[in-house]
Amino acid sequence: MTEPVVQIHKLWTVFENGDKKSVVHKDLDLTVERGEIMSLVGGSGTGKTVLLRQMLGLETPTKGDITVLGKPAAELGKRGAASRVGMLFQQGALFSAFTVLENIAFPLRELNTLPRELIREAALVKLQMVGLPADAADKMPSDLSGGMIKRVALARALIMDPPLLLLDEPTAGLDPESADSFCTLLRSLHQGMGLTVVMVTHDLDTIFELSTRIAVLASQKVIINDVPQKVVAFDHPFIHDFFLGERGQRAMALLKNPTVPSI
Template sequence: MTDAVVEIKKLWTVFKNGDKEAVVHKDLDMTVERGEVLSLVGGSGTGKTVLLRQMLGLEKPTKGEITVLGRPAEELGKRGAATRVGMLFQHGALFSAFTVLENIAFPLRELKVLPPDLIREAAMVKLQMVGLKPEVADKMPSDLSGGMIKRVALARALIMDPPLLLLDEPTAGLDPESSDSFCLLLRALHRDMDLTVVMVTHDLDTLFELSTRIAVLADKKVIVNDAPKEVVAFPHPFIHEFFLGERGQRAMELLREYPFAV
């Protein structure tokens, strides 16, 4: 019996523009095991966010198979993914006309099975779980800092206690202190809620802080999917440029010191 939460087999993604075709993924295979934090990295145009959307059932691949928690991913898109998969979008994607608490509670309200008092209570629990004080509940998104927006969006993604969490550039746009704080929060939630996490990020500090495995998208497929130290040693031009260039040196020091990423 497999313990895979996500299985992707022979996936093709082809975008058409008139008579022209752009092949983004070609015979792509990838597995996400239960309880891990798997990070997707790759150059521009390699289809990292597209792959997240396909796992969520929001986009259908041209060919191939994606199974999420034992069911075809496309069923998530048809029936709603909130109870099985949480999604943190890159810029939060909060509803500007809703308060913080209304944003967090939105997936529960859409189900229309719980009374308002229970929905509010559940949303307040998630608000505090992501490190925000109760008085933030009635604020509008326009009143929040970038870090607070990320936390509210994370609370909304977790409101249904999904076993799988997808993160698209979770620390993008945050200052170093806020980024470090958000990574600590994600590590704690991953542990305490027994989450499986798939994350797209270009930030090397975030990558090495959180990842148990890294899947590298290049040449239209996953060229390596392994522990961080093994990925860094994999011979490929993109990996050498991304991990071993000047921008990667500080993060590599963290990798040497941080046993979680070994």
């Protein structure tokens, strides 16, 4: 049996503010299998982005175990995760003083193990992979549209061909046409590169368009982690309000995938 890409067991996340303690995660378990696209959804304060950062090794849980690609997630934070895990932050997080190509090439340049010309060629390949023209290479982030910023950030996340890609609100701030185009790109890259994807998103169209499984965070843990049609049928107040309202019904009705029926 193939080893899970991400394995989280009995995870606790507790934040302290003076004498007050806030428990965000309590005995949280989660498994991400190789090759799937998993969406993390939940209400405000359920720690979705915190969980992504813990997978990346940028934050340490209070207790519990997180294994990513067979290694403790904490080792990713110490050694640098770019070669094993790509991360697309919500606003792109591009360096404003760098050109597009410099932003994409940054992780490779930080390693300082390849000739500059080879790094440039690799960055140009990734630029093309995310659907941007070669003449975008010398543009500055301030010259880019929201959709272009997302694509540049995605190219940077993929520059070292990581097997795992983490996405924080990948279509946030995009108009419907740009969001649809970005989803199409993600699906193509997922298939073409054999990626495993974990994303946090509130966008129902994105969730139903891409997800092979949905993990729902509520009551400080994952209450269900399953295929979309089983998640929307799960009896819980958050799931009912989030998935079965007018927007959820519309998103499912428009979905072309017949395995996720309208309810």
